[in-house]
Amino acid sequence: MPKGCKTYYEQEVERIFAHAQLAQKPYLQLRRSKQFMQTNYPKKISITQIAEAAFLSSSHYIRMFKQVYGITPRQYLRDLRISKAKQLLQDGSSATRACFEVGYESLTMFSTAFKRATGVSPKKYQKMNLRNLE
Structure with missing residues (x-):
């Protein structure tokens, strides 16, 4: 692949970073929380548990999740x-x-x-x- 060519996925990640203005660590924390939901969706899980999986407070987590993904964690679940x-x-x-x-x-x-x-x-x-x- 020629230097400078990016996959669609790489372009989308960069767009999300630019739009959300997040450092890499918080973005990785949000991805960890999505993985937690994908693994545990059949169980009774609370927003507090999901936020803990991201190592964030519930209110901060909900705000960041909505800023990046456009929906709340509850809607995503x-x-x-x-x-x-x-x-x-x-x-x-x-x-x-x-x-x-x-x-x-x-x-x-x-x-x-x-x-x-x-x-x-x-x-x-x-x-x-x-x-x-x-």
Whole structure:
């Protein structure tokens, strides 16, 4: 690759650094917190626990996360859970099973969050997107 050519990923990282005006350490702390959420999304986790994974106070962490990613950590966790639930529903899991596997404690809360995020209920989403398992 010619000197000076950067991958899309490298350009995006530089754009985020420039836009957020963060030093490398805080950015790495935010990435650590995202990894924590990706690993622990099925469990009941609090913002305090996520902020602790980044070695930051909760209020500072939430502010930094939103500045860099444009959404709050809670929204990111919800979107992550909904994305995983979509995969489970497409693979034929029941809405109840998907609900508990992605970390929701109540089917009602899950259904409400799912409908807000996708515009349809989990059952309707599954009917529209069920993968052929044959």
